[in-house]
Amino acid sequence: MSAQEPPVTALDLSPADPLPAETQAYFDLCAEKLGLIPNVLKAYAFNIEKLNAFTAMYNDLMLGPSGLSKLEREMIAVVVSSINRCWYCQVAHGAAVRTLSGDPALGEAMVMNYKVAPLEPRVRAMLDFAAKVTKASADTAEEDREALRAHGFTDADIFDIASVVGFYSMSNRVASAIGMNPNPEYHSAGR
Numbered sequence: 805m806s807a808q809e810p811p812v813t814a815l816d817l818s819p820a821d822p823l824p825a826e827t828q829a830y831f832d833l834c835a836e837k838l839g840l841i842p843n844v845l846k847a848y849a850f851n852i853e854k855l856n857a858f859t860a861m862y863n864d865l866m867l868g869p870s871g872l873s874k875l876e877r878e879m880i881a882v883v884v885s886s887i888n889r890c891w892y893c894q895v896a897h898g899a900a901v902r903t904l905s906g907d908p909a910l911g912e913a914m915v916m917n918y919k920v921a922p923l924e925p926r927v928r929a930m931l932d933f934a935a936k937v938t939k940a941s942a943d944t945a946e947e948d949r950e951a952l953r954a955h956g957f958t959d960a961d962i963f964d965i966a967s968v969v970g971f972y973s974m975s976n977r978v979a980s981a982i983g984m985n986p987n988p989e990y991h992s993a994g995r
Contacts, residue, residue, distance in 0.1 A: 813843075815983070819849035823849065843985060844984065847982065871958055871960060874904060878897050878900040879930075882897045883938070884973060885976050886917075889980070890975075890980050891979070891980070893979060896990050898912070899990040899993035905994075926955040932951075933952055933965060934968070
């Protein structure tokens with residue numbers, strides 16, 4: 805580890821050694837496609853069952869079939885992470901928004917305050933819902949779901965929005981609690 809690169813987390817947990825062949829193949833695929841192995845995966849690598857559960861949920865919610873685009877799902881991740889002040893996820897998913905949108909300013913606005921970003925009404929409604937669920941999920945009511953339907957979201961889309969919010973609410977708390985640091989490469993991505 806170089807002097808500039810912080811540890812993956814504040815915990816002293818070594819990855820499984822050796823990594824199972826399937827896990828190593830997944831890490832190799834990440835390195836090939838992303839140019840890095842996300843620290844969140846390295847953080848979970850001490851327990852392969854936990855890593856597999858995390859990656860299965862991530863892959864389903866963020867990469868699986870959905871009426872939401874990859875960019876929309878990343879925007880939800882950023883809004884949730886910004887509200888929860890999760891350092892790792894703000895940096896990692898802010899980079900994803902910059903990269904997917906091709907708009908560095910959009911990525912920055914999403915991390916700082918999505919309400920200042922120039923968003924289409926449909927996307928703004930989705931993010932307003934995500935913010936409300938993050939801050940006060942018990943206050944979510946039928947009128948909130950109807951507002952999304954009015955913008956063309958299906959009930960399956962609403963389920964996906966809520967699921968992404970829930971996943972990042974959990975992930976943010978784990979990442980913050982264990983002192984997870986973002987990969988340095990995220991800071992310059994999409995700029």
